[in-house]
Amino acid sequence: MADMHPKRIDPIWKPGEVLKTPIGEVILERQLGVGKSGYSHLARLNDRFVIAKRMHDEPTPFYTFHDNKCALEYRAYIRLKRAGVPMPALLHLNPKADYLIKEYVAGMDGLEAVARGFVTNDVISELIALSDACRERKINLDWFPANFVLLDSPSGVRDSMLTMPAVRHCEHTVPDAVERPVLGLSGSGHRSHPGLSFSHPDAPHGHPDVPRSHPERSEGSMFSNKQLLVYIDYEINEYSDEWSFEQWGVWYWANREGVARFLETGDSSAINDPPDSGKPIKAHQEVVQRWLET
Numbered sequence: 029m030a031d032m033h034p035k036r037i038d039p040i041w042k043p044g045e046v047l048k049t050p051i052g053e054v055i056l057e058r059q060l061g062v063g064k065s066g067y068s069h070l071a072r073l074n075d076r077f078v079i080a081k082r083m084h085d086e087p088t089p090f091y092t093f094h095d096n097k098c099a100l101e102y103r104a105y106i107r108l109k110r111a112g113v114p115m116p117a118l119l120h121l122n123p124k125a126d127y128l129i130k131e132y133v134a135g136m137d138g139l140e141a142v143a144r145g146f147v148t149n150d151v152i153s154e155l156i157a158l159s160d161a162c163r164e165r166k167i168n169l170d171w172f173p174a175n176f177v178l179l180d181s182p183s184g185v186r187d188s189m190l191t192m193p194a195v196r197h198c199e200h201t202v203p204d205a206v207e208r209p210v211l212g213l214s215g216s217g218h219r220s221h222p223g224l225s226f227s228h229p230d231a232p233h234g235h236p237d238v239p240r241s242h243p244e245r246s247e248g249s250m251f252s253n254k255q256l257l258v259y260i261d262y263e264i265n266e267y268s269d270e271w272s273f274e275q276w277g278v279w280y281w282a283n284r285e286g287v288a289r290f291l292e293t294g295d296s297s298a299i300n301d302p303p304d305s306g307k308p309i310k311a312h313q314e315v316v317q318r319w320l321e322t
Contacts, residue, residue, distance in 0.1 A: 040082055041069055047080065047127070049120050054080055054129055063261075065097045070132070077132035078119065079260075098123035101262040111165045113158065114258045133258045138173030138281075143288035146178060147281055152319045154256050155281070159273035166267045171277020173287065175261040274320055279308035282315050 047054040057070040057077075066083040083097040098121055105118050116131035141147055155171070162169055169175070269275055280287065280299060286309055289298035297303035301310075310316075 041067070041080070047071075047129075049122070049129065051120050051129070054078065054120075056080060065101070066126075071129070073119075073129070079116070079130050079132050081128050081130070083126040096123045096126075098126060098128055101128060104264045105262045107165075107167065107264055108259070108262065111162060111167065113162070113169070114255055115262070116258065116260055118262070130262075133177045133179070133260055135177040135179040135258070138176035138178060138257075139287055139291055141178040142173050142281055142284055143291055145284055147284075149319070149322065151178065151256050152278075152281065153322075155273055155277070156320070158257075158259075159277075162264075163267055163272065167264045168267050168271050169259055169273075170261055170263050170265070171271075171273045171280070173280055175259060175263070177258045177260050179256060179258060276308065278316055278319065279310050279312075282312040282319070283309060284312075286311065 041056050041059075043056055043058050045056045047056070052073055055072045057072060060068045060070050060079070062068070066081045069080045069082070071078050071080040102118070102121055102123075105115075108115055116133050118128060118130050120129040122128065136144075136146065141151075158169070159171075265271065283299055286298040289295065295303075299309060300307060
């Protein structure tokens with residue numbers, strides 16, 4: 029895998045810029061992170077934080093996009109929702125302008141949780157349950173810890189205006205695993221989604237929905253209100269054992285020392301072997317074995 033800190037370019041959006049959308053004015057606060065598909069920005073919508081993600085066209089040597097990135101994320105969102113994966117609600121989608129708006133999840137970035145030793149048996153049990161459910165539906169999530177948030181309360185996803193978050197909404201990727209979803213955004217294949225507004229020439233106009241005061245729950249969610257984790261990235265890949273949680277993701281969750289060094293230095297050799305491979309260092313084998321056996 030290439031460097032997990034892609035080359036930065038000047039962000040298209042600037043702090044203070046206002047996005048005028050059917051759900052209201054979205055005021056950009058600051059950039060939080062960048063992944064293979066886009067830049068994530070903290071923003072305000074009325075009285076709450078949201079995440080505004082602007083897609084970029086930076087080349088990614090280890091991952092190929094076969095469609096408009098907004099369309100791909102929307103299709104993944106539908107499948108994730110149907111699978112019962114806890115995630116932030118998608119509030120607005122504008123494929124023509126290459127951005128989306130989704131709920132902000134209050135909590136601790138998964139990488140920070142690993143580095144600070146907050147990965148409990150309950151967290152791992154929840155990840156394994158999520159992995160089992162996704163395997164049944166023949167999909168993998170991107171199990172890298174940065175794609176999850178450890179909730180700051182047991183009540184699940186919620187709006188937050190308490191503090192200015194420091195969390196990085198960044199992305200890690202599985203190379204050569206390309207999602208080819210089944211739903212379309214435009215034309216006769218388009219399907220409207222409750223609670224979501226579109227800005228797209230082929231999408232319904234005058235959509236009456238506004239952002240919900242309470243986040244939506246995924247259909248058939250596998251977790252109660254005591255859930256610990258939320259998957260914050262709208263990405264799925266067709267299932268393969270190689271990139272499953274048990275054979276790939278768990279090693280990052282177990283590598284506390286390596287993740288701490290990666291966060292401090294950005295050196296991917298602390299978590300990958302070899303550094304540019306996207307293959308985790310398989311340290312702490314006894315810990316991983318115990319997690320998977322229980």
